[in-house]
C-alpha cells in the first residue's frame with residue numbers, strides 16, 4: 001500500500017453527514033498525479049470533482065459535468081465553484097492562497113473558494129455566500145458551515161503597501177499586522193481574513209473554523225513563496241455523497 005498524501009480536515013465540516021472533504025498537502029509518492037490521488041485515497045473519479053481556471057476574481061460558478069479535474073481539459077475561469085448534485089464535488093488548487101470549503105447543515109450543497117489577497121479584496125467570499133443565498137434563501141446563510149484551510153499566515157506572509165491597503169479595507173483588519181523592523185512591510189494572515197469575511201457575509205462565527213497550518217513554514221504543504229514553484233499546488237475539495 002502506497003503512503004497517503006498529507007491532508008488535514010475540519011471537524012466542523014466532518015459534522016455535516018452528507019459531505020466529505022480534505023485539504024490535501026504534499027504527496028510523498030513522487031509522480032502520483034491528482035487523478036490517482038483522488039482514486040487511491042478517496043475512491044473518487046477525478047471527473048466528478050470540478051475545478052476552475054483560477055484568475056483571482058470574484059466569479060462564482062455552479063458545477064457542470066465538464067468541470068471535472070482532468071488533465072488537459074479546457075477550464076472555465078472563476079474562483080469559486082458550487083454543486084448540489086449528489087455524487088459530485090468541487091475543489092480548488094492553492095499554494096499560499098487560502099482554500100475555503102463551505103457546506104450546509106440542511107441543504108445538500110458544497111462550495112469551494114480560492115482566495116489570495118486579490119480575491120479577498122475583490123470580495124469572492126461574500127459573493128459566494130450571496131450566490132448560495134440566492135439559490136437557497138437568505139435564511140439559509142445562518143446554517144452554512146465553512147472552514148479556511150492551509151495558507152500563508154501571519155507568521156510568514158509579508159506584504160507591501162499596495163496589498164496591505166487593499167486588505168485594510170476588509171473586515172478582519174486584526175489579521176493584518178505592521179512589522180516593526182521593516183518599514184512599508186506588513187504581515188497578513190489570509191486564514192484570519194477569510195474567517196472574518198465569512199462572518200461578515202452572515203455566517204455565525206461558531207460555524208467557521210481554521211483548518212491547517214501556514215503553508216510557508218510547513219513543509220507538508222506546497223508553498224509558492226517557499227518552493228518558488230508556480231506549478232506545485234494542493235487540492236482542497238468537498239464532495240456530496242451519493
Ligand SMILES: [Zn+2]
Pocket residue numbers: 153154155156157214215216217218
Ligand atoms: Zn508561517
